[in-house]
Amino acid sequence: MVPSELIELGQQALAAASTSVARGAPLVQCQLLASEFYEALKDELRETSPTDVAKRDTLLAAFIQCFRIATESISPDRMLDELRNAIAILQSDRPVSPPTAHRPMLRVIEGGLSR
Numbered sequence: 216m217v218p219s220e221l222i223e224l225g226q227q228a229l230a231a232a233s234t235s236v237a238r239g240a241p242l243v244q245c246q247l248l249a250s251e252f253y254e255a256l257k258d259e260l261r262e263t264s265p266t267d268v269a270k271r272d273t274l275l276a277a278f279i280q281c282f283r284i285a286t287e288s289i290s291p292d293r294m295l296d297e298l299r300n301a302i303a304i305l306q307s308d309r310p311v312s313p314p315t316a317h318r319p320m321l322r323v324i325e326g327g328l329s330r
Contacts, residue, residue: 216269216270216273217259217270217273217274217305217306218259221252221255221256221259221305222302222305222306224251224252224255225252225256225298225301225302225305226302227252228248228249228251228252228298229249229295229298229299229302231248232245232246232248232249232294232295232298233295235248236291236292236294236295242289242291242294245291245294246284246285246294249281249284249294249298252281252298252301253278253281253282253284253285256274256277256278256281256301257278259274260274260275260278273304273305273307274305276304277301277302277304277305278301280297280298280300280301280304281297281298281301283297284297284298
């Protein structure tokens with residue numbers, strides 16, 4: 216289903232980022248180490264046929280995990296967790312449903328002091 220080369224690339228990125236985090240490297244440097252995996256994942260998602268729903272869902276779920284890594288305020292440990300989760304999704308034999316984003320719902324509160 217998912218190319219083994221993509222999983223291997225993710226594992227290499229995780230190993231390199233883990234080593235850098237352990238050495239106290241700046242977060243941006245650790246994020247850059249994961250970026251090659253992120254780009255390869257994005258390319259694989261682009262090349263996957265829309266009719267291969269199971270593969271697309273798996274790649275999309277892993278892609279969303281990787282997208283979170285790029286967050287400026289993420290901690291190094293959380294970044295590594297997101298990277299591990301992305302790899303685990305790709306290795307899983309179970310069907311995956313990509314997470315959906317929920318937009319916040321704004322409501323008017325009646326009463327109050329506005330007039």
